[in-house]
Amino acid sequence: MKKINIVIADDEELFRKGIRFLLEREPNFNIIYEVENGKKLIDYISKTEEFPDIILMDLKMPEINGVEATKVIHKTHPDIKIIALTSFGSKSFITNMIDVGASSYLLKDTTPKMVIHTINEVSEKGFYYDEKVLTIIHENIISSSGKRIKSDLDKKLLSKREIDVLELICAQHTTTEIAEKLFISPRTVEGHRNNLLLKTQSKNVAGLVIYGIQKKLIEITPDFNL
Amino acid sequence: MKKINIVIADDEELFRKGIRFLLEREPNFNIIYEVENGKKLIDYISKTEEFPDIILMDLKMPEINGVEATKVIHKTHPDIKIIALTSFGSKSFITNMIDVGASSYLLKDTTPKMVIHTINEVSEKGFYYDEKVLTIIHENIISSSGKRIKSDLDKKLLSKREIDVLELICAQHTTTEIAEKLFISPRTVEGHRNNLLLKTQSKNVAGLVIYGIQKKLIEITPDFNL
DNA sequence: ATTAAACTAGGTATAAACACCTGATTTTCA
DNA sequence: TGAAAATCAGGTGTTTATACCTAGTTTAAT
Missing domain, CATH: 1.10.10.10 (Winged helix-like DNA-binding domain superfamily/Winged helix DNA-binding domain)
Structure with a gap:
């Protein structure tokens, strides 16, 4: 069986270790790297010979945050699938992450099973969104049709x-x-x-x-x- | 060997599961309950027959937060040792938690080893503070000596x-x-x-x-x- | 040189915030 | 049980904020 190579990017060591243990119980998962900020992640990706299939990416990280890191990595290595894994669930974050190239968006308030399922789906099909996130995306598409003014104001x-x-x-x-x-x-x-x-x-x-x-x-x- | 009974209170399921796996690897730890908010935690403590020795308490939780929950539980069950485990590292939060009865304060940006060590220390000696937190407490004692007026207002x-x-x-x-x-x-x-x-x-x-x-x-x- | 944006400032109104009172319940805790 | 704190709510008045206008001058950029 081909193993899925995974990198975990999160600033909280405890969270990294915790999710690492959760994922390591899956026989087809292979955690190849852990990193605490976006800068180090980009460094790692640019130098490594063993590219990950999946990056679990937190948004809130020092130095370079998850959005910026995703933007850079998706541009230079579009094959690497990035799953946002964070506690922020607002529309803007979700659509933002998807805009810059994330293949999935998970809230930290999810189950270990869902994380595993998402990794497998993204690995196979290239993307995956759970119901919560789909609903939010859907609402956003609807509202974005009539409300160009709002985003113009933001700019x-x-x-x-x-x-x-x-x-x-x-x-x-x-x-x-x-x-x-x-x-x-x-x-x-x-x-x-x-x-x-x-x-x-x-x-x-x-x-x-x-x-x-x-x-x-x-x-x-x-x-x-x- | 007497096992240490532990309850985990945190609103993020992933974090709960992660730390649970980390702690379950310790032979003398026994995770007896997981809960996602302070209200349910207080409910559980008031009804259970099997009291925990240690509660790992997050601060940010819906319904009733960690500080309030600590206040209540420490008053009704002073034997239960509460370890704050959170990402907030500001002075006021640390001193606040200690004021209301926390036996220790850990930042989530710590190592699994430190969590295990802290649980063992708190279980044995009743309290434990790492260097970071000790420094903050120390600074607080020093500055509070000369500035009674301000801190009274803060209190x-x-x-x-x-x-x-x-x-x-x-x-x-x-x-x-x-x-x-x-x-x-x-x-x-x-x-x-x-x-x-x-x-x-x-x-x-x-x-x-x-x-x-x-x-x-x-x-x-x-x-x-x- | 022209144009758009930024900065300036006025009129007229209403809504809300803020100050300084008073006092009646209820809750909490020693 | 008695005192203290929290919660509730009213009176009266001043100051600020907010809404919706218009419009002249300066500044920066093509």
């Missing part, structure tokens, strides 16, 4: 001034305060804020703060408990 | 209801919307929000959102650029 990057204002909003300043700091009229600040709300599709400042932190436009200290 | 933990409100504020809901969702008067929500502003020393919702994210009371999915 519109924030201007310098808007970022200035966003930073000050996140620093808990009011419109008047921001106006004083930037030497402009409060009305202008309001204008910028309204544009920010539009561009980030937020409802209020709470949304802006979350956007800023997500996009790392704003730095927050992980812990300020003195 | 004022948010109440359940306040956390409910904070979550909804971070989800960009208005006072009226929150009131409807929680089936209380908008005035009450305002009261909670004002208490939140006081307790977190914030100026406005921006500060609340940042606080929620810092303390990981709110989950935000990181952004993996498009």
